[in-house]
Amino acid sequence: xxxxxIKIFTLLFVLLIAISNILPAQQGNGKGKGNDKREMTTDIPxxxxxxxxxxxxxxxxxxxxxxxxxxxxxxxxxxKCMMNQQKTHVRYSADATILNRSVKLKPNEFPENIQKAVxxxxxxxxxxxGMRIERMGKNDIVYRIVTIQDNKKSHLTLDANGNSxxxxxxxxxxxxxxxEVGEE
Numbered sequence: 773x774x775x776x777x778i779k780i781f782t783l784l785f786v787l788l789i790a791i792s793n794i795l796p797a798q799q800g801n802g803k804g805k806g807n808d809k810r811e812m813t814t815d816i817p818x819x820x821x822x823x824x825x826x827x828x829x830x831x832x833x834x835x836x837x838x839x840x841x842x843x844x845x846x847x848x849x850x851x852k853c854m855m856n857q858q859k860t861h862v863r864y865s866a867d868a869t870i871l872n873r874s875v876k877l878k879p880n881e882f883p884e885n886i887q888k889a890v891x892x893x894x895x896x897x898x899x900x901x902g903m904r905i906e907r908m909g910k911n912d913i914v915y916r917i918v919t920i921q922d923n924k925k926s927h928l929t930l931d932a933n934g935n936s937x938x939x940x941x942x943x944x945x946x947x948x949x950x951x952e953v954g955e956e
Contacts, residue, residue, distance in 0.1 A: 813849075815837045820849050823868035831855050836845055874905045877915075886915050889934030897921040904944065 779805040813836050824831075831853035839848055848871065849864045861877040879899040882890075888914060890899055897919035905914045910954040916924060929946060 787906060799952055811838060812836065816849055817868075818864070819868045820864045823870075824851055824862065825865065827870075828853060828855060828860075828862070831860070870908050872905055872907045872909075876901045877902055877904055882915065882917065885934045886917070886930055889930055890919065890928060891937075893928060893936060894921060894926075895918055897926070900925070902927075916946065 803822050815838075818837050828851075831851075833850060834853045837850040837852065839850070847866045849866070851862050853862075853863070855875075858881075861874045863871040863873075865871055878901055882899065882902070882904075887899065890897065894944075898921070900918045900920050902915060902917040904910075906914060907914065914937065915928075915930045915932070917928040917930065919928060920926075926951055929943050
């Protein structure tokens with residue numbers, strides 16, 4: 773009886789180990805998203821690594837990613853880190869040019885003019901959070917705000933002056949960049 777119990781216990785233990793090794797590979801980014809559009813990497817060109825270390829010397833919790841598919845800008849390297857106690861993502865081209873920088877914001881961290889614009893455009897909505905996206909190549913700042921109203925989540929996309937961005941192509945471009953950095 774005792775030997776049968778040991779065999780069953782050993783079999784269950786081996787099975788548990790096997791399953792625990794398979795699941796992380798299927799989860800993509802560790803958040804359970806098997807269809808993640810990026811993959812973790814350590815293969816970062818020295819020029820990109822040096823630029824990041826120079827610009828973000830005090831960054832902590834640093835992780836590097838690459839989109840699974842090359843975009844129209846070629847290979848892009850995404851670094852996820854903490855800067856000034858805020859989640860920050862920086863997208864670099866292969867030549868170390870910063871393409872954009874996004875900073876995750878809590879509801880009270882949006883500039884006053886952005887908060888007022890949200891209240892004007894969605895008076896009954898509550899800001900849940902969002903991002904400030906600095907698009908270096910476009911030389912602009914965009915705010916992507918997540919709101920909740922009547923248990924329904926929606927997004928507002930505003931320029932730095934608080935004006936709603938209506939251009940569907942620009943919104944699509946911003947959404948693609950968000951997906952690359954994993955902030956949908």
